[in-house]
Amino acid sequence: MIRHSLRLWIEQTLQCKVCGEADNGQSAIEKVEELRPDIVIMDFQMPVMNGLEASRSILRRSPGTAIVMFTMHPSPQLMRAALEAGIRDVVSKTDSLADHFSVAMQQILA
Secondary structure, three states, X not given: OHHHHXXXXXXXXXXXXXXXXXXXXXXXHXXXXXXOOOEEEEEOOOXXXXXXXXXXXXXXXXXXXXXXXXXXXXXXXXXXXXXXXXXXXEEEOOOOHHHHHHHHHHHHXX
16 A cells, blocks of 8 residues: 555656566566666665665666665664665655655656
């Protein structure tokens, strides 16, 4: 449900095409290898492999891919680890899409 809502918001508000979705970290890596997206929106908490681990793997294989990570519990430690891994931004799921996420996406698309 959340992925569907986010997809609609991205396509309608940002006028971007969503080329794929994954329900776990390993699947996300495989989708990125297959689809070569410009931007990946990654959830931190996922089955099989968390979003931070999956993002590190994606960025090793595809360093030009921009990643924005969603999390329920942002912390300074997670933010630091994400930025060190090459993730562009970490957004709290409690933020309004019109706020932090929208700004992060606009900066990447600019």
